Amino acid sequence: MKERSEQVQHSSRRSSIEAQRRALLHWLLLLTAAFTLGFSLVNLSRGILFVAAIELFVTVFAFALLFVIPRSRNIQVWSFLYLLVLFSMLVVALLTPNLSDKVFVWFYLIPVLALFIHGRTLGLALSLVYLAVAWLLYYYRYYDAPELLDVVGLTNVVACSLVLTGGVYAYEYSREQAEDRLHRMASTDSLTGLANRKHLRELLDYTVEECHRTKAGFSILGMDLDYFKSVNDRYGHDVGDQVLQQVGSVLEQRLRQADVPARWGGEEFMVLLPGTDREGASRVAENVRETLAASPVRVNGEDLSITTSIGIAEFPEDGNTVRELLIAADNCLYEAKCRGRDRVVNDAVS
Ligand SMILES: Nc1nc2c(ncn2[C@@H]2O[C@H](COP(=O)(O)OP(=O)(O)OP(=O)(O)O)[C@@H](O)[C@H]2O)c(=O)[nH]1
Known part of the structure; x- marks a missing residue:
């Protein structure tokens, strides 16, 4: 990776x-x-x-x-x-x-x-x-x-x-x-093959430290699948797992080599975008959101569409520490859910 x-x-x-x-x-x-x-x-x-x-x-x-x-x-x-x-x-x-x-x-x-x-x-x-x-x-x-x-x-x-x-x-x-x-x-997360939460956390600590020194910037995307519970409830956990794997492969395909997607836990994903500002991160997030929406999982001959809400935080504007950045991304994500899901928010007021 x-x-x-x-x-x-x-x-x-x-x-x-x-x-x-x-x-x-x-x-x-x-x-x-x-x-x-x-x-x-x-x-x-x-x-x-x-x-x-x-x-x-x-x-x-x-x-x-x-x-x-x-x-x-x-x-x-x-x-x-x-x-x-x-x-x-x-x-x-x-x-x-x-x-x-x-x-x-x-x-x-x-x-x-x-x-x-x-x-x-x-x-x-x-x-x-x-x-x-x-x-x-x-x-x-x-x-x-x-x-x-x-x-x-x-x-x-x-x-x-x-x-x-x-x-x-x-x-x-x-x-x-x-x-x-x-x-x-x-x-590594065994289901999706992406980095796991512990590894991304280490990577974020390292990146924040490095960016303080070099004055470079980066952004993070906090992603949460929409109504994922109903997928599990309706189709079972195996289909739920298939959906999570699909998200993993879309992230692997759509991101650049330097970007690091990770499974943050459950149906939450996090992406580290080094050297990317808020505008760049919003374009990447829109691209991921659209690709996911256009890549349904096929279940019993039926297309199951996946949508996701995404929140963005940019270093150092939205926070100087990993904790502050995670809170800022989470606030945007919460805002995206409140505004109706299946969208990207990059400017939540905390
Ligand atoms: N199949 C599967 N389901 C998981 C896994 N981890 C967490 N989940 C399920 O993810 C669901 C998350 O549900 P909620 O937190 O209510 O989120 P949601 O239904 O997506 O609702 P919103 O986020 O508000 O749109 C729960 O049903 C969990 O059981 C996993 O590894 N596999």
Whole structure:
């Protein structure tokens, strides 16, 4: 749906991804602090002091991030630093002579963490860079231990990390797709396929804010079908639903790409017309009203005509806030109903 609408959906998606990553990072930092502290104590007791000190540093670093991240506006940099510090600690452990070659299994965590906290694209790029460095260091560390560097050994090391990276990437991809679908469903009216009330409300807030900044204008149309209750009463709810779908498709057909029609609730619709003044909005409203009146719904061989009353409000003349504009459009709509329905009113006296 439309450029502006996509912008709003995109920014609401971004903030939900950000919140999810913050929560994930919180748990990862707790786990990191706990495990590095444990390893630090073990290495301290074994006398491997340098590694123990590095691990203790990572414990403190992870613990500090637990306080920094909730207060930070941009967590991307901190996430990047967290991964780098963790990776550097693993490098030190890998290159330390007395530690087991099994230390390398911890590198398999890097692609999992990178993809979870940085998302698919950046996460994959970081994973491949870190893994390539880890493979080279593994080779350098064990070049004098042929039993670890035979073809089978090396293939296992490389293939396992690639399979793991591919698996987590595929998981992230399907999770993103599912999230996209959920976001679309949450902002769409299932009967008409138009934007729903919640989504248009967000769009109106965004548009008012933007127009205050840019000094641009816009209008809204508040629409209410006439005598819709009698359609339901006479023909049943299924026909009523068919009428609502017909209104949805007329709005989709008659409006410009930048305009956003929405189902406001029941038999009420609302349209956002960016960059349109009162006169322009009145022409669009007349056009929609006439098209609807000329597009009857066919029921049992009978033509059921649809008429609508429309009220208009223009920003900033009729209101500086979304609330004021909605009240102004509603007053015009009420006036249209009072004057006999099937008409457009753009100048109600409140
Ligand atoms: N079929 C169907 N009907 C709905 C839906 N949502 C609301 N309605 C019906 O819409 C009707 C609205 O009736 P009223 O508010 O009296 O409005 P009206 O009959 O159009 O009268 P005026 O607006 O004064 O012209 C009620 O009968 C609701 O049950 C829906 O999703 N499907």
